[in-house]
Amino acid sequence: MDPCDALEAFGGVARSTKLLRAGVTAHRLRRALARGEILRPVRGVYCLPGHTSDLLAATCVHAELACVSAARGLGLWTLRPPSLIHASVNHGRALDARFRVHRSEGPLTPLRICLQVMRCLPELDALCIVESAVALGHVPLARLKDSVGGRRDGALQRIVELIDPHSQSVLETAARYHLRSAGFSTQSQVYIRGVGRLDLYVDGILGIEVDGRQHHSDHREFEEDRRRWNLLTTQGVPVLRATHALVTREPDQFLALVRTAIASRRPGH
Known part of the structure; x- marks a missing residue:
């Protein structure tokens, strides 16, 4: 598989392990890098030339985008851009001041992202994201309601009750x-x-x-x-x-x- 095509499919940036799993050979990576077709900002991370994004910043520190930053990557509605990059890590190393760190077990599915934003963001900002997740078909409303049924989930339940699946923007x-x-x-x-x-x-x-x-x-x-x-x-x-x-x-x-x-x-x- 062509490294540029693979990177394009992954949002412009990916770790070498992810590219190799996608069928990109180490030889093609080296050749594309030598030709300037791709860049390697840090060891083990490749990106397309001119690519700058929260995804690149997170990938370079062995993190995944989380919460509102991940929601933006999915195309969900965000009322205002976050001042920090929200990221999830599976290691104990501290991240620099650009990041707001979330701890998460398992893959960051759209449902998990919705739960993160409802616990992290102001009510209206969270509502915009979770409502769009429902309206755009990423998360069924019934599944969201089932996920906030705990006794300590009162604030999350209030947000879910405000969701209108017919909203358009x-x-x-x-x-x-x-x-x-x-x-x-x-x-x-x-x-x-x-x-x-x-x-x-x-x-x-x-x-x-x-x-x-x-x-x-x-x-x-x-x-x-x-x-x-x-x-x-x-x-x-x-x-x-x-x-x-x-x-x-x-x-x-x-x-x-x-x-x-x-x-x-x-x-x-």
Whole structure:
């Protein structure tokens, strides 16, 4: 097997033992290294040229990515990047200040990663990751519930109870979390005839569309967005557009806008 192809399959970095098990011969490794096709940053570790990542840093210290760092590697939703590299080790040597060390027995499956983040991260950050694991099909919700049934798992159980498997994005998850924490009733992905689905529907009155994009990708998408907006207006469904900055950096302002919008639709206004 070609060393570059093998490294690409492993995320751009791997230990020599892993490459040899995948069918890469020692001779081909030496030849690719001599040609500059691959690099060896430390003994026993190979990577593609120009590759820099948390995975490379962890592999170089005989560790595996864990918790939120592993979740990012799986493509799960993370509300904000971690300040440290979360890693799991099976040796007793200390890691440097770049790392937050987790102890874990056995392979780091998506389920184990979910359990790690729920024990390690703030509630909302953990919810975004575990909800995406369910929504994207990595972990069945029933399996997650079965894994947090202990008497000391109260905090984890609360997170699991907040999961909505219909959520479509990290921003939708964060907006719904803030709304429910403030006492609002919310529904996700509510179908409106002729319009499609609204990301969130609050108190049966207000629609919310979460939008992390800075602009529309093309004219057709712009026109479709305006068509939906006009239909919602004619059907008497007010809609707030919630940006990433509003939901994640100014949740109090987001909630104030929701309260004002709902109050304006109550009888007597």
